[in-house]
Amino acid sequence: MLKRYLARRLLVAVPSLLIASAIVFMLPRLIPGDAVQLMLAETSYAKDIDELRAKLGLDRPFHVQYVEWLGRAARGDLGESLWTRRPVLSELAQRLPVTGELALYATVSALLIALPIGVVAAARQDSLSDYVLRSLAILGLSVPNFWLATLLIVLPAIWWGWRPVTGFVEFRQDPVAHVAQILLPALILGIASAAALMRLTRGMLLEVLRQDYVRTAWAKGLTERAVVIKHGLRNAVIPVITLLGTQLPLILGGTVIIEQIFGLPGVSRFLFDAINQRDYPVIQGVNLLVVSTVVLVNLVVDALYAVLDPRIRY
């Protein structure tokens, strides 16, 4: 049953991916000005511009370029950068671990912060601690991450003369320094997600704690811990997992600014530079990767949903 459901979801994901790929292909081409104009000086002749455009394959009809690109992308070839002439895929492979690590640490820290706080806030609804924790969560959602990052660079520098390492340290060079370098940006990225997850955990747990079976659990004389964690949290955690799936694009989106501020050579910084240089194959490649990852993660989340809640039948 689950297999059939997943197969159906996969089938539905295909048109979504196709439309998304068309958008991904179209978007960068709509940016005013193209790579050729940037590559050649303003004084260059129209003939040179046309020649270079033909050489890069940018003179052919739009749909021809799209179909050709899609065909090659399906075979794992994302083309090569217009500027560096290096394959987009290998450039991506080089930067993906940094962004992946950042996103992973951010997600884990978000969960570690959100779950305990959400449980406490729900178990002590409308108490002082609930108010304080909820206000903190909303504050976490309200503070722009680029400002938080700036503060965490400025204040320690002023107070203690401490500054985060600016050059990127590879894991192979110094594992401890590497993790320490990524931990702070990851924590900043995770804060907004933690706040959203905490709020949902609290809300869902409150709803579950009003159910009849929870009243029965109380009546049986179970401890608060058993009632809240075993009967409550287990049933409240499912939407939280769905939300975790939808947090991924958020976290990936946040990396655009965070990688920029902390000088991390990740995928988002690659995208930022590529957009500035109108490097179409790179923009398309990165966006396609992000879109496919998000679709895949949502598929996994839906499957997890069914495993966690045996009541869900497809």
Place this chain on the structure above:
Amino acid sequence: MSATTSATLELNGAAPAPAGARPRTVAVRWALAVAHFARRKPLGAIGGMIVLAMLVMAVFAEQIAPYRYDETVRGARMTPPSAAHWLGTDNLSRDMWSRIVYGARVSVTVGFATIALAIVVATAIGVSSAYFGGPWDLVVQRVVLSLLAIGPGGLSDYRAILAHESEMPNNRYFTLAYLLGPGPLNLIVSIAIIATATNSRVIRGATLTVMQSQFVEAARAMGCGHMRIIVRHLLPNVVATIIILATIGLGAVILAESALSFLGFGVPPPYPSWGAMLSGSGRTYMLRAPWMAIWPGVAISLAVFGFNMLGDALRDVLDPRLRGGR
């Protein structure tokens, strides 16, 4: 019975004023409702006050700010906060407090314009998509989902989306904003496109729930037309969801606007916008004049905090499933 006593009684849950008493004016009823809301939701009331302060700042910027936003004060380059310049001055000797006050205007204008645009279009898409269903729903939802590049699918609860409505990924705005180029109008359009997509999903979900109700079935059986069912029966029942979306969405839009301004897609200088004040000179001089990087961030955080608090409290009050009980 004096008006005050009757108001106190009403707040304490006592019976309404006896027959024969003068009917309350609209203003008094509103004041009572606000007082009741503030008593039940103190955090929401704080949020409401922050929002109100921001609106006043935006509307009366000329009267509140001691200087114009582009006025340079002779001999006051990067002076720290003092009695003369509450929040200090920047690298071009401009008063930071005045710039923050004028900056509220950008946030409020972009915020309200974006949300108005997004909510109207999202309601049209969401309600029609849920009501007519079939191929229309399928096509519209494919486009919406592709735009969002998220497919939580049929399983996801619309309330789960409501809960995390306050944040939307920056990178989508970012690509769109780049596409449209800098400037306030383009900023509004690029944020509104994404906000429309997200909100239309939520409104569609809420409408689908209302469609299950018997009164919709009854209206249909009585021979009501599509327009009548949508306007008289569906819309009034999703209006609470729309109000919550708009309030919390405003916080998200202000955050998005500041992120885009930070990246250079916002209002062109010298007009101040909080996000832009944080980038550029704010970051260049952050070690010598940290107040240049601190206050705009405080302003953004407070504004978003206010809208989120207010939206949260409104959700508690307007969404019966989250109301009362332990």
